[in-house]
Amino acid sequence: MAPLLQSSQPWVEKYRPKQVKDVAHQDEVVRVLTNTLETTNCPHMLFYGPPGTGKTTTALAIAHQLFGPELYKSRVLELNASDDRGINVVRTKIKNFAAVAVGSGRQGGYPCPPYKIIILDEADSMTEDAQNALRRTMETYSKVTRFFFICNYISRIIEPLASRCAKFRFKPLTEEIMSTRILYICKEEGLHLDSEALSTLSSISQGDLRRAITYLQSAARLFGSAISSKDLISVSGVIPGEVVQALFLACKSGNFDLANKEVSNLIAEGYPVSQMLSQLYDVVVEADNISDEQKARICKKFAEADKCLIDGADEYLQLLDVASNTMRALCNMPQDFSSGY
Structure with missing residues (x-):
């Protein structure tokens, strides 16, 4: 039975670094946090950066290296975006966990400092009220509790919380x-x-x-x-490059029927239009034979269509709109009054 469990384990978990020093590419972060682990003098921390760069892994590794497997469950509280983290949870669950004092002293080879850790993953999805409620909790129980905030967008963390934390930026991996x-x-x-x-x-x-x-x-x-x-x-789920190029060339041709045919084929194949916009954007931006004004007009339409798709608009109509406006820009056709040019 054991081999079956092992084979079904996601590789993301199987190969997740267990120690801070094993986290890839984040050299400055690793260096500072290694010193923190040696002194066990840990501030509140804010980890921010793109997805999949090691933020959660680093936070979990610090907690495991400080407390070890035996004390981890009693000393660390993990809350993710999937958990309820509204203002009531901050006032009850988080506050109650933060308030309890703990002892210090090494145990089983781990330093076990005299504080607990609360890890708030996807902290940028917390409501502003919940973040405001955390301010007082952080100050009141700072002697016995440390907060680790993890987010993709630091701009969504209110300034009073961000200023109470040591900030660590995680770079995209090369x-x-x-x-x-x-x-x-x-x-x-x-x-x-x-x-x-x-x-x-x-x-x-x-x-x-x-x-x-x-x-x-x-x-x-x-x-x-x-x-x-x-x-x-x-x-x-990435659209093959030749499919993207086919639509782009159809737009450059100036033939609306050809562009409409490519759009219809894309929809029939089930390719996501939002993904097509993303890849078409790369093609347009990197093209050398298109003027900056033409690129601006095309990208403006990409943005409008992307917003419409998020709001639930029809994919075929939005992609056709993008194709026709791209064709108009590339072939220097007169702009319609709705385009803003």
Whole structure:
């Protein structure tokens, strides 16, 4: 039974670093936190940066290294975005946990300092009222409790909370760092990934190592030990480059019927339009033979369509609108009055 449980374990958890020093690419953060672990003098902390760069891993590693497996459950409170973290939870659950004093002294080789840790993952999704309620709790119980806030957008954390914390920015992972980690996992799992597939995986993951590992595991389960670039694209939901280019060239042609045909094909294939806008944006921005004014007009339409899609608009109509406005901009056709130009 044990091997079955092991094989069904997500690789994201299986290969999650257990110690702060093993966190990839965040050298400044690791250096400061290693010193913190040695002195056990831990401030309130705010970890921010893109997804999949090691924020939660680092927070959990600190807690495990301070308290060890025996005291971890009694000394650490983890709350994620999936938990209720409104103002009532702050006033009851968090406050009650923070208020209880604890003893100090090494136990089982772990330093076990005289305070507890509350980890608030996805803290930027907490309401402003809940964040305000935390201010007083942090001040009142700072001698016996430390708060670790983890978020993607530091701008969504109210200033009074941010100013009480030591801030640590987690950088997007470089292709080289991601490739090294992915190749290590491939070696451990007996997978073969050629250089093109490795480059594709880094590209479609956009610096998110968690996403890269998830794609890799999905591809391994579907296609076996030899994984190609095409296999990774098929499991990731990324639209193949030739499909994006076909729509872009149809827009450049000035032929509305051809563009409409490409749009219809995209919808029929079930490709997400929001993903198409993202990839089409990259094509437009990187194009050398398009003027800055044309790029501005096209990207403005991308933004409008993306907002409409979020609000629940029809995907076919929005993509057709984008295609026709892109065609108008590329072929220097007169703008309609609604476009703002």
